[in-house]
Amino acid sequence: MTTRRSRAARRGGPAAGFLQVEGRQPVLELLRSDHPVERVVVARGRHGAAVAELLERARARGIPVEEVDPADVRRWAQTEGHQGVLALAAPLPRYDLLDLLDRAAARGEPPLLVIxxxxxxxxxLGAVLRTAEAAGAHGAVVPVHRSAPLGPTVFKSSAGALIHLPVAQVTNLSQAVARLQERGVWVVAADPAAAEPYDRWDWTQPVALVLGSEGRGVPPLLLRRADRRVAIPLAGRVGSLNVSVAAGVLLFEALRQRRAGLA
Known part of the structure; x- marks a missing residue:
């Protein structure tokens, strides 16, 4: 790791046109993948096992590591939890809906997607994508508009899972749902008002799970277009769950059923 003032600092910060990843775990996950990385920036004086592994992996891949003043890292960072570590990488690949279905086919599995x-x-959004990757989903679908951008905060909240989980960004969710249905994928919406409990649905089929925002839920148009609606029964007085918690309940039920079907 260099001790001189870095090229990034002389240029006035990280360059535009790159994916900026922040935080030790997300950067480490990035380095564990084969995704192209231009350089890693570490605040001077940062130590510990996570940083040591990060530096080792960067060197093994021949990726430049630059040590800079901590104030520079704070100035460049776009998240509060950067932990003094940044990386600049190539933009995430662009995926189409069919790419997600092809990924499931390549694994010999019925598609499991998250909309x-x-x-x-x-x-x-980052937490949902992290959960989806952990549950073995084949990809996610996110609208281009009216959604959090897939930037540093989403990447960090996903704990780096975004580097492994293909995400198809679409301009029209309703049309995306129709395309999936045409290809035999059941579209199942999470709806607190639904009569069908989530664990009564057969998640071993090709499924795209639709999750909405905490305030509004799944938009009415998508609720009408969904093939089924399922609910998570609640025993307490709180009327809803955080969307990432709901994603965990539903997706890991899908994983449980699919594993049971292989037993």
């Missing part, structure tokens, strides 16, 4: 309908809180 994020107007989730505008980047922390919630």
């Amino acid at each position: 994020c309908a107007e989730i505008q809180d980047p922390h919630n």
Whole structure:
């Protein structure tokens, strides 16, 4: 790691046109992948096992590591939890709906997708994508508009899962739903008012789970277009769950059923 003032500092900060990843775990997850990385920036004086592994992986891949003044990192960072570590990488690949279905076919599995309908809180969107990747989903669908952008906050909230989970960004969610239905994918919306409990649905089928924002829920048009609606029964007085918690309940039920079907 250099001890001189970095090229990034001389240029006045990270360059535009790159994916900026912030935080030790997200940067480490980035380096564990084969995604192209231009450089890693670390605040001077940062130590610990996570930083040591990060530096080792960067060097093994021949990625420049630059040590800069902590004030520079704070100035460049776009999230509060950057932990003194940034990385500049190539933009995330662009995916189409069919790419997500092809990924499921390549695994020999029925598709399991997540449709994020107007989730505008980047922390919630990132947490949903993290959950989807952990549950073995084949991809996610996110609208171009009326959604949190897939930037540093979403990437960090996903704990780096965004580097592994393909995300198709679409201009029209209703049309995307129709395309999936045409290809035999059941579109199932999470709806607190639904009569069918989530664990009564057969998640071993090709499924696209629709999740909405915490305030509004799934938009009415998508609720009408969905093939089924399912609810998570609640025992307490609170009327709803955080969307990422709901995603965990539903997706891991899908994973449980699919594993049971292989037993």
